[in-house]
Each structure stands twice: as structure tokens, then as C-alpha cells.
Amino acid sequence: MKVGIVGAGMVGSSAGYALAILGIASDIVFVDRNEALAVAQAEDISHAVPFVSATTVLAGGYADLAGAGVVIIAAGVSQKPGEGRLELLERNAAVFRDVVTQVLKAAPKAILLIASNPVDIMTQIATRLSGLPAQRVIGSGTILDTARFRSLVGRHLGIAPQSVHAYVLGEHGDSEVLAWSNARAGSVALRSFADQVGKPLTEATRGAIDDGVRNAAYKIINGKGSTYYGIGAGLARIVKAIAHDERDVLSVSIVTPRVGDVTDVALSVPRIVGAGGVAADLFPQLDEAEFAALNHSASLLKERVETVKL
Numbered sequence: 001m002k003v004g005i006v007g008a009g010m011v012g013s014s015a016g017y018a019l020a021i022l023g024i025a026s027d028i029v030f031v032d033r034n035e036a037l038a039v040a041q042a043e044d045i046s047h048a049v050p051f052v053s054a055t056t057v058l059a060g061g062y063a064d065l066a067g068a069g070v071v072i073i074a075a076g077v078s079q080k081p082g083e084g085r086l087e088l089l090e091r092n093a094a095v096f097r098d099v100v101t102q103v104l105k106a107a108p109k110a111i112l113l114i115a116s117n118p119v120d121i122m123t124q125i126a127t128r129l130s131g132l133p134a135q136r137v138i139g140s141g142t143i144l145d146t147a148r149f150r151s152l153v154g155r156h157l158g159i160a161p162q163s164v165h166a167y168v169l170g171e172h173g174d175s176e177v178l179a180w181s182n183a184r185a186g187s188v189a190l191r192s193f194a195d196q197v198g199k200p201l202t203e204a205t206r207g208a209i210d211d212g213v214r215n216a217a218y219k220i221i222n223g224k225g226s227t228y229y230g231i232g233a234g235l236a237r238i239v240k241a242i243a244h245d246e247r248d249v250l251s252v253s254i255v256t257p258r259v260g261d262v263t264d265v266a267l268s269v270p271r272i273v274g275a276g277g278v279a280a281d282l283f284p285q286l287d288e289a290e291f292a293a294l295n296h297s298a299s300l301l302k303e304r305v306e307t308v309k310l
């Protein structure tokens with residue numbers, strides 16, 4: 001599958017690198033308003049290809065996206081230290097007005113994969129701007145938060161993150177919800193698993209994991225300016241599910257008809273992802289506090305997205 005990447009900055013190039021290294025895409029085309037950057041990223045990544053795969057990596061204009069099955073939109077302005085994700089909104093909405101129109105003209109059949117932050121709101125904006133069905137405009141959402149959650153729980157229990165089945169729901173950001181009550185390791189309820197291996201999930205442990213997931217991005221931004229390898233791999237994971245019609249259950253963001261008492265809001269719940277984009281939404285059973293927190297997250301996002309005029 002041909003994959004377009006609009007925005008050849010840190011996130012876009014990391015996604016391209018992951019796609020090339022993993023051999024997921026047959027062709028990758030970078031587009032950026034900074035043409036020299038797009039060319040440089042394509043060249044650099046193409047030099048990694050002979051070691052591992054047969055992906056063609058090029059830079060081009062929007063017309064070169066023709067025939068792409070997925071176009072990742074990672075264009076925009078990056079989060080500054082101390083800046084909340086939502087503060088990026090106005091600056092990135094303006095970029096999307098330009099980018100989404102041009103992408104659709106060149107690749108009307110592509111699934112749009114949104115990576116720019118604040119990702120849930122940018123996903124909803126891209127859905128509105130494109131007029132595409134919600135299932136074809138997918139935000140990376142909490143895919144990375146879910147990976148961080150599994151990784152920290154796995155580390156605590158001394159097991160591989162792949163054996164932890166747990167999701168982060170809602171906003172990719174401060175109001176996200178770690179769904180502890182339905183989390184499992186293998187097929188065992190998490191609390192029981194933790195007790196059985198002598199690593200109980202105390203309040204303090206859960207608090208530390210919650211903090212580690214919720215504040216991971218802020219910590220990385222303080223240390224190196226921005227985050228990109230994790231999300232790059234997460235984007236490649238979503239493209240793989242689409243390109244190979246894997247029908248994986250992934251926590252990604254699309255405009256969702258109803259979440260609690262909020263209607264038409266983009267946020268993450270587990271969803272089946274395959275060739276056509278999102279095939280189904282899954283609403284996990286939550287305890288009362290988690291349900292209230294998800295409802296709160298949904299209403300915050302809805303409030304925010306309604307302030308954007310298109």
C-alpha cells in the first residue's frame with residue numbers, strides 16, 4: 001500500500017521510518033510546505049531501507065499522493081514546553097483547512113490518519129472538513145497512552161506488555177481515563193493476577209502508573225523538546241491494521257455518535273480497525289468513577305471543538 005505523510009517533521013518522519021523499517025508500506029511519499037525538509041527526510045529514510053525492506057521512499061507535492069490508501073497528517077506546529085495540547089488548537093486548525101482539502105483532491109479514496117495535536121479535536125476538524133464518513137478519519141488518539149499503560153503495568157507485574165489487556169479511553173491528554181476495572185493480564189483480572197504473582201496493585205502503585213501514563217509526554221518534552229518515536233510506531237501500527245485488513249482492536253479516535261450523554265465527539269475507545277478504517281466501536285464495561293471520568297472527558301472535548309469555526 002502507498003502511504004502519504006503530510007508533515008515531515010519529527011512525528012511524520014518517525015512514522016515514515018517505522019513504516020519503512022517494518023516493511024508495512026510499498027511506497028511512502030512525504031509532503032511538507034518545507035520542501036527541502038521533505039526531500040531530506042525521504043532521502044535519509046530511503047538509506048535505511050536497503051538494510052531491511054523494499055519500501056520506496058520519496059518526497060513530492062500533493063499530486064504525488066494519488067493512489068495512497070492511507071494519508072497520515074502530521075503537519076502543524078509542535079507543542080512547546082509547558083504548552084497544553086488544547087492551546088495548539090487554533091494554530092493547527094488553520095493548517096488543516098489547507099492540508100485536508102489538498103489531500104482529498106489528490107487521494108479521494110484514502111483513509112486519513114490524524115496525528116497532529118490536540119489529536120481528538122484535529123480528528124473532528126478533519127472529519128468536518130473532509131465530509132468523509134467518521135470511520136475513514138482516524139486519530140491516533142490514545143494508542144500511545146494505551147501502550148504506556150500496558151508497558152508500566154507489565155513492568156510492575158514482571159510480564160510482557162503484550163500480555164496486558166488494558167486501554168486508555170477518552171481524550172489523548174489530561175482528561176484521559178485509565179480503565180483499570182476491566183483490565184486483564186492473560187485472561188486473569190488484573191487485581192487477581194497482581195495478587196497471585198505477589199505484586200499487589202496498591203493505591204500507591206496505581207497512582208504511580210496513572211501519573212506515568214498521564215504525564216509521560218510532559219516529561220519527555222522537558223527532556224528532549226517533543227515526543228515522536230512512540231507515536232511514530234503507533235501510527236505504523238494503525239497503518240498495518242488497515243493495509244493488511246487485520247481487524248485489530250486498537251484505541252483510536254473517531255467522531256463517535258454518543259459517549260455517555262455527549263453526542264458527536266471524537267475520542268478514543270477500543271475499535272476494530274481494518275481495510276475500510278474503523279469497522280466497529282466497542283464500549284467496555286466501566287465502574288461508576290471511570291464512566292463519569294469518560295463522560296467528563298467527552299464533554300470537555302465537545303466544548304472545545306465547538307469553539308472552532310470552520
Ligand code: ADP
Pocket residue numbers: 006007008009010011012031032033034037074075076077078079095098099226227228
Ligand atoms: P511534530 O513534532 O509534531 O512532528 P514538527 O514541527 O517537527 O512537529 O513538524 C511539523 C511539520 O509540519 C513541519 O515540518 C512543518 O513544515 C509542517 N507543516 C506546517 N504547516 C504545514 C502546511 N500547511 N502544509 C504542509 N506542511 C506543513
